[in-house]
Amino acid sequence: MSADDQMLALDNQICFALYALNRAVTARYRPLLAELGLTYPQYLVMLVLWEHGSGEEAARVSDVGARLRLDSGTLTPLLKRLEDRGLVIRQRQATDERVVRLSLTEDGWRLREAARQVPGQLVCGLDVAPERMVALRHELRSLLEILEHSAPNDQ
């Protein structure tokens, strides 16, 4: 087998390892989040909104987008679904009608209490040392940093 053949072997693709693990982790979350009535991307949006203050400086759609690296094409319909579920309120900002501010309803805040269980439930029953998870998380974030701050292609 040539060097190029080896490069094309599925098992040698870091991209595949990342792709497969990401989907496996998402699948682990799915039943836990289903109890909250959330999908995985909806959960990530809620994490952002729970962190972000409400009121005057409530998160804009673009704030959530910057945090999660998602655009309005993904977020607009997702946020409408969260609004339909009564978790989120979307309202145009009076002083700049282009901006949509996102605030949480009572139910939106209440859901956070139930969500507190999720990270613990996910890790437990999984025979992996916490330090190992932390180390991986740091490595993933470090590589994300590099990818986002280097030229989009080979030169």
Added chain:
Amino acid sequence: MSADDQMLALDNQICFALYALNRAVTARYRPLLAELGLTYPQYLVMLVLWEHGSGEEAARVSDVGARLRLDSGTLTPLLKRLEDRGLVIRQRQATDERVVRLSLTEDGWRLREAARQVPGQLVCGLDVAPERMVALRHELRSLLEILEHSAPNDQ
């Protein structure tokens, strides 16, 4: 900030690091694969088919699914698109009409030559030591193994 609050912080979610990096890596591949006329999942399917023998023991849809952890709901339309592009041939197996065998056309094999460039192009221009990538790949695969061989939930 409580311990639970910290657990819910986006930056502490390994799931988010994985999700964001996976999409960033996919985005890196996109322009390279666009030159081949492939999407990222299509590229992964082609990697499997290039590895798998043609002829009598050509890959079945379920073989590709087992390798990539994808079901027929995802693969059937994707494979039809590859067939429309003239890269793949789907045919029912005569001895067992339930099975669909996947073989590559001339163009499907020819595309492999162009694809040889991809892994190299991706890594170059990215200031990350190869050993670091290999280490991460091993860690990701190890965790995938653990996830796939442990109970689906907290018990």
Added chain:
DNA sequence: TTCAATTAAATTGTGCACAATTAAAGTTCA
């Protein structure tokens, strides 16, 4: 001031993922 640029979100269209169901072919065993 007014008109060209910019900005923010929404819309449109394509292609995954995945749950759930269906359809058809093959197997097993009373």
Added chain:
DNA sequence: TGAACTTTAATTGTGCACAATTTAATTGAA
């Protein structure tokens, strides 16, 4: 045999991702 079960893909329906375009509001210069 033939009825129950299993296996394999395909289908249906929902919800992301993301490119490309559109709409509307705001800003910035000549």
